[in-house]
Amino acid sequence: MVNIIMHGCNGHMGQVISDLVRDDAECQIVAGIDLTGIAKNDYPVFESLADCHIDADVIIDFSSSKAIDGLLAGAVERKLPIVLCTTGLSEEQLALVEESSKEIAILKSANMSLGVNTLFKLVKAAVQVLGNAGFDVEIVEKHHNKKVDAPSGTALALADAINEAMDDRYEYVFDRSHVRKQRGKDELGISAVRGGTIVGEHEVIFAGTDEVIEFKHTAYSKAVFAKGSISAAKYLAGKAPGMYDMHDVIEAEA
Secondary structure (H helix, E strand, C coil), X not given: CEEEEEECCCCHHHHHHHHHHHCCCCEEEEEEECCCCCCXXXXXXXXXXXXXXXXXXXXXXXXXXXXXXXXXXXXXXXXXXXXXXXXXXXXXXHHHHHHHXXXXXXXXXXXXXXXXXXXXXXXXXXXXXXXXXXXXXXXXEEECCXXXXXXXXXXXXXXXXXXXXXXXXXXXXXXXXXXXXXXXXXXXXXXXXXXXXXXXXXXXXXXXXXXEEEEEEEECCCHHHHHXXXXXXXXHCCCCCEEECXXXXXXXXX
């Protein structure tokens, strides 16, 4: 049995994960962390990890970037692995994550779904053919109107995967409104849409002469991310310090 601390337990994702874990025979949530300290489920809730003295095997984090520094400090002190799902981290926080991974296991992924992580592999293979053939590359992501970071962490991760496959050829362009010039051949455009209750949609467009190829992933429920984070928690419990990602989980389950 894997014992989990749910960091950000009263948020929407924390509640989705709590509901799924309740029916999972292989793991259980033994405590939650939320600034309110209010318990909404059948486990105790604390205002911070420092206040929580319940033993656990791993932390699942779906909170906010403001809470990450304290989370990392507390996890390192207690030698607790973290499934880090919060996006929108600053460069300083990303450096802190890397430093903390020398002491604890951290699984960080811009997106926890199996489908999106398969998409990473597909676009890396596609750009090696299409990019070298002169196709333009654009990424369009859509999310609900309450998402505060833009572009999404997944869109940036897709861009990074494409760029890595092409030896960092591309220059990311987030806004073309301030210039009036033709698109450069080594631009990689990234556009963000925010509206309604869109759970998450990512489209990678390869536009060539007289033909367009599109790769698209649509999430219809946040349960796809919750399921991935639970699988990641089961995988990460007991692992040695270091950085891990969803590809490690997928390979372990294959």
